[in-house]
Amino acid sequence: MPENAPRSHHREDPGAVQRQAWADNVLPPVERVAPGLWSIPVPIPNSPLRYVLVYAFELDDGLAIVDAGWDTEDAWRALTDGLVTIGASVQDVRAVLVTHIHPDHYGLAGRVREASGAWLGLHPADAELIGERYEDVHPLLEKTRALLRSCGVPDHEVADLADSSVPLRFWVQTVRPDRMISDGDRLELPGWDLRAIWTPGHSPGHLCFVEPERRLLLTGDCVLPRISPNVGVHPQQRPNPLAEFLDSLQRLGRFDPELVLPAHEYRFVDLHGRLDALVTHHQHRLDEIQARVIAEPGVTCWQLTERMTWSRPWAQINGFMRRAANGETLAHLELLSHQGRVERLPGAPITWFPGPGSRDTELAEMAGSGPGPRRTTGSLPGCC
Secondary structure, X not given: OOOOOOEOOOOOOOOHHHHHHHHHOOOOOOEEEEOOEEEEEEEOOOOOXXXXXXXXXXXXXXXXXXXXXXXXXXXXXXXXXXXXXXXXXXXXXXXXXXXOOOHHHHOOHHHHHHHHOOEEEEOHHHHOOHHHHHOOOHHHHHHHHHHHHHOOOOHHHHHHHHHOOHHHHHHXXXXXXXXXXXXXXXXXXXXXXXXXXXXXXOOOOOEEEEEOOOOEEEEEOOOOOOOOOOOOOOOOOOOOHHHHHHHHHHHHOOOOOOEEEEOOOOOEOOHHHHHHHHXXXXXXXXXXXXXXXXXXXXXXXXXXXXXXXXXXXXXXXXXXXXXXXXXXXXXXXXXXXXXXXXXXXXXXXXXXXXXXXXXXXXXXXXXOOOOOOOOOOOOOOOOO
């Protein structure tokens, strides 16, 4: 590999170059982030996330990459040019490890496999969603419309919100995985001790990867340095995704990496500080939603979503982002329901009331120590 390629693997601020590129709203360079490991930014069209960071592992006989990017010509060019920068080509790719099946991670994986003969790996929980998500989408759209109606979304918005994700399927080359990657699997990558960690929440089959000897942790969309990933209820989610996401964060907390390599923004070093911030964010969000349900019994999920504190005014959030925001609110309501802090009243739409666990909260607030609504510092709804 070329010795003159950019690198910034140092303890003071290993993500300094990527962080500055993010601040400057430009694409960061291809960088060597650790011996034998590279990051290649691949642009995402029309997205505040701007790019996905594809990680390339040097092998004895080629490369393995984690994630691939969207299936657009700009993304393909960025990926292939990035591989050239590190002294390789797409034909050198031997494996494509996909953290999850969202288009910015999975979209180009099929094209890479077609060009290189690489094997493609994915968690079974995401693999089983491919057909409904990207091929015969009509049943999924019907389920989505029904869910939105149950949340109280007005009829004039239901169709637009349900259909808002349809264009995303055109940025994906649908392909089935050659290998299923399950929790704890050790990947067959000569020279590396890379192991899979199943971290559901953002998607049912989301995977992170740890290299314990070199103290590297690839977090996909599960842990990002600045924003919180979308964790929402939708027809392809598991029943209580936020509870699973918080469990996933706890599992990641067992590791002590020297370097955290996320799929977006920039790499960083303080994993446990970031995990604490994400947990705190969701605790505040749960408290805010519970307080609003106590203040307005019989409210719908959609009404709560409109009144929540987001990182921009609700009127500036449109289309798919509104749908994702509603899904996030519903995920918090589901967890609150499991905790006994709110209760649902089935109907058309479903309405929400204080649960038996709300009495303790009310007493605490009367004593001046209750949570009350807080302004959260998460991302726009629907990131990643």
